[in-house]
Every structure is written in structure tokens, then in C-alpha cells.
Amino acid sequence: MSDDPGQGRRVGRGFTPDFLTELFSNPLDPGYADAAARRAKTGQPARSGWSVGPVGLVVIVLLGFLFAVAYRQTVAEEPGRAQARSGLVAQIKQRQGETDALSARADELREEVNRQREAALGGSRAARLRELEASTGLGRVHGDGVVVELADGPGGQGSLNGGDVGPAQVIYLDLQSVANDLWGAGAEAIAINGQRLTSTSTIRSAGKAILVDFRPVTGPYEVAAIGPRGMRKRYESSYSALTMRKVAKVNGLSFAVRDADDLTLPAAPEPRLRYAEAAVSPSVSPSGGGESSGSGTSPSPSGGGR
Amino acid sequence: MIAVLALLAGVLLGLWLDPTVPAALQPYLPIAVVAALDAVFGGVRAKLDRIFDDKQFVVSFISNVLVAALIVYLGDQLGVGGQLSTGVVVVLGVRIFGNVAAIRRHLFRA
Secondary structure, three states, X not given: OOOOOOOHHHOOOOOOOOHHHHHHXXXXXXXXXXXXXXXXXXXXXXOOOOOOOHHXXXXXXXXXXXXHHHHHHHHHHHHHHHHHHHHHHHHHHHHHHHHHHHHHHHHHHHHHHHHHHHXXXXXXXXXXXXXXXXXXXXXXXXXXXXXXXEEOOOOOHHHOOOOOOOOOOOOHHHXXXXXXXXXXXXXXXXXXXXXXXOOOOOEEXXXXXXXXXXXXXXXXXXXXXXXXXXXXXXXXXXXXXXXXHHHHHHHOOEEEEEEEEEEEEOOOOOOOOOOOXXXXXXXXXXXXXXXXXXXXXXXXXXXXXX | OHHHHHHHHHXXXXXXXXXXXXXXXXXXXXXXXXXXXXXXXXXXXXXXXXOOOXXXXXHHHXXXXXXXXXXXXXXXXXXXXXXXXXHHHHHHHHHHHHHHHHHHHHHHOO
């Protein structure tokens, strides 16, 4: 190929059918061969050596100039890139700090709002509001109840024993059924690993993680519920307790129910309203005062983990 | 020999003047360098083949750079981004490779 490039090219110039093959086999610009052939035809001697005219010299200087400029440019851009990266990292850190500070301030303000509201409402209404907040999960509550503990079994060889025995892992359905049966047993407030459940809470799986209200929780899981005295007994005889005991025996994960005194469950985050809008005058007047004497502290058992 | 000196002079000139490339032209710089490299290696190979031609060299350099810039600009305007310039780099890269291989054969007979 290097002996006489482009000899056959004089005949049919232009792109051969297989342009890429041509490109690979004969990378030299065909113009050189053309020029050489033209010179041979006119009888000029083939020029040897670097016989470069003034225009060619200018172009070569330009070439060197271009290389130098490109080099300088690349070198000059490098610190800029590193700077941008470290700048972004610093920004992320700063924003995280800001978020922490803001959420702390939000908590503070919420306390303040609660205090002001109680002062403004006075007596029975404030108490009723507190009760409602507690039962809907928007207020912190404490009391006695039970704690259900679930944990993955040791090792991950659950898939080895095959058959009808599943892996020794707690899945989201277990948490769902435990939460539902705790509601059924009379629980008034439930939290999973410190995440309070409300009527709109979800317990779902995303890959291997379990999400409670779209926030990941990891094992060991602790489902704390506040409810009446006999709640534990009622829960122990519920469907999910029986199932989980059997599963624990067969699959090797751990499941335990114990009484717990003085549980404190945190408030759930305020629900984000997407479709409902606050009315102009937020005056929800409870007609009559007899309502508060009713069963104020019974949350709907249909809520919670669905 | 004089060409090498000219090239060195250009490099020194570029380093000494240290011009700043306007931001609008910056995307064209890498492609222009690749096109220029293709012209240089093509010229060197043609010289070793004893068919070097002054005019052909100048024209191929200028047209290479212009076409490469045009393709980059076109890619930008069409919204295909870097994909068209990838084509330029592939074609010119193949040519550079082929020419360098030919130069190597000339110089080392291998």
C-alpha cells in the first residue's frame, strides 16, 4: 500500500462503494497522488525534501500555534474543573447544614404554634385539639403498650435450603400485617422504628429495602404500639402473630412481643396536601360541647399500614 | 527541516502570546486540533512517499479544519450534540492511524 498509493485511484475518483474499507486501506489524501501525477504529466521533476512555499510556511506556523493554544487551553481548564467540583461539594455540604438548621427551626416553630394555639383556644378546645392530633398521628404521644420486634435471621443462606421455606428475612408484608393487627387489637398509636403511622402511611418495598412513608427503615424492626391493657393478649392471638411465630420457627428469623411501659412515639410529619386547599377562614367550630366527652381517643382501626 | 522549524516557531509563538480562546470558539478547538493532526501526518507521509505537494497540504489543512468546524456547528444546531463530532473524530482518527502506520513503515522498514 505504501509503495504507490492511489495508483488505481486516478481512474474512478470519488467515493468507492465501500467508503470505510477505502478509508482504512488508503488513508492518504488522494490529492497528493493527483498532484504527483499532474506534475509527472507536465514533466516537472518530483520535488523531494520539504519544498514549502511561503503560504505553506504560514500554514505550518499556524499549525504549531494551534497546537500550543489547544495545549494552553486544556491546561488552563483543568483547575477550573477541579474548582467546580469542590465548589459543588461545598454547596452540597452547606445546603445540608441549612436543611438541618431549618428543620430544627421548623420544630421550634411548631412547638411555638402549639403553645400559642393552646393559649388562644383555652381549656377544653385545646384539649380536644391535642387529642385529635394524638389520635391522627400529628402529635407526640406517650403511654404504655407493646413492642413487637422482628429481625432478619442470621446469614443469607435462606435460598440454599430451597423448597417451600422462604429466606429468613422480614418482608414488608410482615410489617404491614403486624401493624394492621395491632390496630385491630386496639392500638391507638403505632410507630415502626420511630416512624409514626398515620391514616395515610404506607409500608412498601423498594427492591430490598422497606419504605415506611417513603423513608427507608432497616432491621431489626421495632413496631411500638400504645394501647389498652389487654392489647398484648389480643394481639398474641391475632393472625399475624400466629403466622409470624410459625415463620420464625421455620425460617429462622426472630419475632418477639413484649409489654413496654412509658413508650413515647414521635409525631408524624405533617401530611402534604396536594388537592385540598385551606379555607380562607379556618374556623372549624365544633357544634356543641358534648362531643369531647365521647370516645375521643379511639383512632380508626382502618388507618395505618394498609 | 525548515518546516519543522516553522512548526516549532508556531508552538513558541502560541506559548509566548498565550491568547485566550473566546468561549464561542472553544468547542471547535479539539476538533480543529484533530483535523490539523490529520493534515500534518498526511503531509509527512506524502513527503516520505515523495509526492508531497505544497498546495495540496495547505488546502487539505484548511478544508479539514473548516469542514470539522462546520460539522460540529451543525451538530450543535441540530441538537445531536457531540455525536456528529464523534464521526469526525472517527474518520480523522482512522486516517491518522493509517498515515502514521505508513510513516512507521517508511522509517523503520517494518
